[in-house]
Amino acid sequence: MNLNYPNGKKYRPKEVSIGTRGKNNKNSSYSNRGMTLEDDLNETNQFYRERKIAVIHKKPTPVQIVQVDYPTRSAAVIKEAYFKLASTTDYNGVYKGRYIDFEAKETQNATSFPLKNFHQHQIEHMEEVLDQGGICFVILRFTKFEKVYLLEAQHLLKFWERMRNGGRKSITKEEIEQKGHYIPLGFQPRIDYIKIIDQL
Numbered sequence: 001m002n003l004n005y006p007n008g009k010k011y012r013p014k015e016v017s018i019g020t021r022g023k024n025n026k027n028s029s030y031s032n033r034g035m036t037l038e039d040d041l042n043e044t045n046q047f048y049r050e051r052k053i054a055v056i057h058k059k060p061t062p063v064q065i066v067q068v069d070y071p072t073r074s075a076a077v078i079k080e081a082y083f084k085l086a087s088t089t090d091y092n093g094v095y096k097g098r099y100i101d102f103e104a105k106e107t108q109n110a111t112s113f114p115l116k117n118f119h120q121h122q123i124e125h126m127e128e129v130l131d132q133g134g135i136c137f138v139i140l141r142f143t144k145f146e147k148v149y150l151l152e153a154q155h156l157l158k159f160w161e162r163m164r165n166g167g168r169k170s171i172t173k174e175e176i177e178q179k180g181h182y183i184p185l186g187f188q189p190r191i192d193y194i195k196i197i198d199q200l
Contacts (some may be wrong), residue, residue: 001048002163003100011098014028029128031039035140036106037104037105037106037141037148037191038058038090038104040106040185040191041058041090041091041139041191041192042058042095042188043189043190044189044190044191044192044193045058045091047188047189047190048189048194053095053194054093054094054096054100055093055094055095055097056092056093056095056100056193057090057091057092057093057193058090058091059088059089059090059091059092059120065078065080066079066080067079067080068116078188084166087120088101088121088125089100089101089102089103089104089122089126089136091103092104095135095194098133098134098135099129099132099134099135100134100135100136100197101129101132101134101135101136101192102125102136102137102139103118103126103138103139104138104139104141105117105123105138105140105141106141106143107137107140107141107142107143108143108144108169109142109144110144110145111172111173112138112167112170112171112172112173113135113142113170113171113173113190114170114192115159115160115163115170115171115175117167118138118160123156123157123160126153126156126157127153127157129153129192130153130154132153134154134199135146135199137150137151137152137153137156137193138151138153138156138173139151139183139191139193140176140180142173144185147182148183148185148191149176149177149180149181149182149183150180150181150183150193150196150197151176151179151180151181152180152200155180156171159171159175176177179192181199181200183195183196
């Protein structure tokens with residue numbers, strides 16, 4: 001299936017995508033084999049909803065279908081589609097009366113997190129959420145180590161500004177360890193980011 005952006009450019013998945021299953025990743029732990037960051041967060045959010053802790057959902061990506069083939073009456077195949085507009089962040093919802101909005105990214109890089117994984121419109125969206133008093137952050141996973149961190153949006157914005165001013169185009173792992181919050185992987189919930197929010 002061909003997906004295109006509103007400007008007509010072809011959509012090409014990035015080298016690392018939270019929607020790509022890591023079944024062939026030799027560095028994945030046995031307990032998490034085949035699970036992506038998105039899978040883990042969806043399970044975590046379901047855990048929160050079922051126990052009435054928080055209501056957080058993954059935002060659907062608006063897609064306009066252009067061409068559909070009907071090889072049989074019961075089967076339709078989408079041949080061409082376009083993203084209607086640029087997506088903002090991956091997840092949003094409410095916790096204890098506060099609006100929560102966050103992005104989830106993972107990388108196979110062992111020493112830093114490339115800022116090219118983010119887009120200008122996502123950064124602007126995070127700024128808007130912070131301006132309105134919302135809770136905004138990113139969840140970052142280093143797949144080689146199976147380590148997950150919560151980095152508050154205000155820190156990400158500073159690293160982004162540093163890049164815009166000619167500085168490095170990534171956040172070092174040390175900077176994430178210093179400014180972010182390590183989230184140990186658990187069973188239920190898998191990625192307990194609400195526990196970190198409570199500490200903040």
